[in-house]
Amino acid sequence: MVLMEEKYNKNYYDRIFMEEFLPHADALNTFAYHLTYNETTAADLVQETYLKAYRFIAQYHIGTNSKAWLFKIMKNGFINDYRKKSKSPKQVDYEDFVNYQDGDDTSHLQGYMDLREEMFQNMIGDEVTIAINSLPFDFRTVILLCDIEGFKYDEIAKIIGIPIGTVRSRLHRARQLLKEKLIVYAKQHGYNID
Amino acid sequence: MMGKHLDVQQYKQQIVDFFDNNLTEKAKADLLQDVSENSFLSGIFENEKNVRSFIKSQVKRPKISPAFLKSITDKIKIDNPHGIY
Numbered sequence: 066m067v068l069m070e071e072k073y074n075k076n077y078y079d080r081i082f083m084e085e086f087l088p089h090a091d092a093l094n095t096f097a098y099h100l101t102y103n104e105t106t107a108a109d110l111v112q113e114t115y116l117k118a119y120r121f122i123a124q125y126h127i128g129t130n131s132k133a134w135l136f137k138i139m140k141n142g143f144i145n146d147y148r149k150k151s152k153s154p155k156q157v158d159y160e161d162f163v164n165y166q167d168g169d170d171t172s173h174l175q176g177y178m179d180l181r182e183e184m185f186q187n188m189i190g191d192e193v194t195i196a197i198n199s200l201p202f203d204f205r206t207v208i209l210l211c212d213i214e215g216f217k218y219d220e221i222a223k224i225i226g227i228p229i230g231t232v233r234s235r236l237h238r239a240r241q242l243l244k245e246k247l248i249v250y251a252k253q254h255g256y257n258i259d
Numbered sequence: 260m261m262g263k264h265l266d267v268q269q270y271k272q273q274i275v276d277f278f279d280n281n282l283t284e285k286a287k288a289d290l291l292q293d294v295s296e297n298s299f300l301s302g303i304f305e306n307e308k309n310v311r312s313f314i315k316s317q318v319k320r321p322k323i324s325p326a327f328l329k330s331i332t333d334k335i336k337i338d339n340p341h342g343i344y
Contacts, residue, residue, distance in 0.1 A: 082335070090328055095320045104321050111323065115331050193317035212311060213318055217280050236279075243314075251313065 078122045085131040086118055092132065092214055093139055099209050100143050102198055110147060114139040130220065136210065137224045196246035204239035211236055265293075270300055274307050 093114060097107035117138050118125070125134055197208060210216045210224060211232075222229045265273065273290050276282045282290065294304045 083332075087328060087332075090323045091320065094323045095318070098319065098321050107321065108323070108327060112327075112331050112334070116335065119335050191319060193314055194319040197318060211279060212314060215280070247314075251310070 078119070081122060081125065081127055082115075082119055085127070086115065086135060089132045089135055090115075093135055095213065096136060096139060096209055097143075099194070099198055099205060099213075100139075100202075101147060106147065110139060110143060113142055113146075117142060132214075133216065133220045133224055136214070136216075140206065140224055192247065192250045196243055196250075199246065200239060200242055203235060204242060207232060207235045208239045208243060212240075271303060274300075274304050277304075278307055278311055 090111065093111050094107055097110040097114075098104060101107050101110060114135060118135055121138075125131065197205060200208065206225060207221060210221045211218075216224065218229050218232045221232045225232070227235075270290075270293070273282065273286070274294075277287060277290055294300045
C-alpha cells in the first residue's frame with residue numbers, strides 16, 4: 066500500500082526522471098543529431114523526447130532499461146514528426162543562386178572560395194560522421210544504436226520494432242556500406258577495414 | 260590449423276558477435292582462448308577492436324549544456340505543477 070502511494074507521488078516520478086532519464090541526455094543528443102543532421106533540430110528532438118517520457122512515465126518500470134525506452138520514444142518521435150517535415154521541399158534560396166549565376170560582379174567569388182575552403186577544412190576529421198549520415202535511415206539507425214551506443218541486438222530489435230534476425234542482417238549491410246565509404250580514410254589513419 | 264573448431268569465416272563472425280555483445284559468457288571465453296593461441300586470429304580480433312574504437316572516437320557527439328537540461332526540467336515543472344497523475 067505504501068509502495069502504491071509512493072508510486073503515484075509526483076516526487077517519485079521526478080526522481081526517476083532525474084536519476085534514470087536525464088543521464089542519457091548526451092547519448093540521446095548524439096542519436097538525434099545523426100537523425101536530423103542539425104544541432105538545433107536535434108536539441109528540439111531531445112526536448113520533445115524528454116517531455117513525452119515524463120508524460121508517459123507511469124508506463125516505465127523502474128530499474129528496467131531506461132536508455133532503450135528513451136531511444137524508442139525518440140525514434141518514434143523522429144519518424145512521426147521530424148521525418149515528415151523533412152520531406153517537405155527544402156528551403157533553398159533560389160534567388161541568391163540565380164543572382165550569383167547571372168551577376169557580372171565577381172568580387173563575391175573570393176568570398177565563395179573562402180567559404181568553400183572553410184567548409185572543406187571543417188570536414189576534415191568529420192569523415193566518419195559524414196559517412197554515417199550518408200547511410201539510408203534504416204542502416205544509419207542500427208549503426209548508431211549498435212556501434213556508437215552499444216545496444217544489444219534484442220534491445221535494438223525492441224527500439225526499432227523489427228526481428229533480431231533483421232537487426233543482424235541490417236547491421237551487416239550497414240557495416241559493408243560504411244566500410245565502402247571509409248576505406249580510404251581509414252587506411253590513411255592506419256586502419257585496415259578490408 | 261585455424262583454432263580448434265571453426266573456419267576463418269566462422270571466427271570472423273564470432274569476433275563480430277563478441278564486440279556486439281552477442282555471445283554467451285562461455286562462447287566469449289572460448290573465443291578469447293582461441294585468439295590468445297593463434298596470432299592470425301589475434302590480428303583479426305585486434306583489427307576489429309581498433310576499427311570499432313576508431314569509428315566511436317571519430318563520430319561527432321554534440322554536447323548538451325546544463326542550461327538546456329535545466330530548461331527541460333523547468334518546462335516539465337511548469338506544465339505539471341501538481342503532477343499529472
